Amino acid sequence: MMRRAHTKGWCLIILAIIAGVQLQKNEFSVQHASEHHIYRPALQPTDTLPPIETYTLKNHVGKPCIKATMGVEYIVIENKKTWYYNLDPSRIKIGGYCGKEAAVLSLTLPDNASILELGFRKERNIFYVSNLTAHVSPLPVCQGCVNKTYSGVLTDDKLFAVADGQSFKCNSENLLLTSPELRIRLVPLQIQAFTLLKGHYGKEVECWADFTKRVIPIIIGATVVGLFLIAVTTSLFLKDRRREGYDRL
Known part of the structure; x- marks a missing residue:
């Protein structure tokens, strides 16, 4: 009887130790779960240039x-009121798929805090962005404000269209209105899909905004010079006519 009681006592002690270890493990799991914070980007009241990154799928x-x-x-x-968030390339997860005539590039923040998805189409020898989908779930913009997700979709027949094997490039900003509450600003932008020789960009095709910024000052300058030359020529011509008139008198 003494031996059985002694054995029973040891069993109770072992069970108590196991229960204590399990309780500590459960407490650690609950504490670890409570320490996990869902990532949410912080909106800013001022506009700044976003960091530039190259994303490859x-x-x-x-x-x-x-x-x-x-x-x-x-x-x-x-x-x-307008708020801004610059996408942080260091936190981005790249996803999507590649097909012969359709492809998708997806840029996702942790916990799906934001997603930017570009859908590409290829028709004969031209490729373009056919649609853009975006959403962002930021921290509330004020104390007491509820968490909110801003989302939008942009569908365009041929956005950033260029010939296959070439790249669309634009140093000017591209402001895309996806919804009344959300806009996406891409600046600068160089993009190419489907055919990338050795992973490099092909011949650059300049966007219209860059073209006008580059050409209009040249046109204005040429116009000013032309008007100046016309004025000088006219002035010299009038002086010569006056001199000829004085000689005849």
């Missing part, structure tokens, strides 16, 4: 099929 054989160099800024309209 490869197909199933490891060959680049989409390449985009850009800075991305989310512009949120809340209570008639």
Whole structure:
């Protein structure tokens, strides 16, 4: 009887130790779970240039099929006030897929705090962005404000369209209105899909905004010079006519 009681006592002690260890493990798990914070970007009241990054998506054989160099800024309209968030490239997860005539580039923040998705189409020898989907779930813009997700979709027939094997490039900003509450600003932008020789950009095609910025000052300068030359020529011509008139008198 003494031996049985002694054995029973040891069993109770062992069970108590196991229960204590399990309780500590459960407490650690609850504490660890409570320490996990869902990532939410912070909106800013001022507009700044976003950091530039090159994002590359490869197909199933490891060959680049989409390449985009850009800075991305989310512009949120809340209570008639404008807020800004610059996409942080260091936190981005690149996803999507590559097909022969359709492809998607997806840029996602942790906890799906934001997603920017570009859909590409290829028709004959031209590729373009056919749609853009975006959403962002930032920290509330004020104390007591509820968490809110801002989302939008932009569908365009041929956005950033260029010939296959070439790249669309624009140093001027591209402001894309996806919804009344959310706009996406891409600045600068260079993008190419489907055909990338050795993963490099092809021949650059300049956007219209860059072209006008470069050409209009030249046109204005040439016009000013032309008007100046016309004025000088006219002045000299009139002086010569006056001199000829004086000689005849």
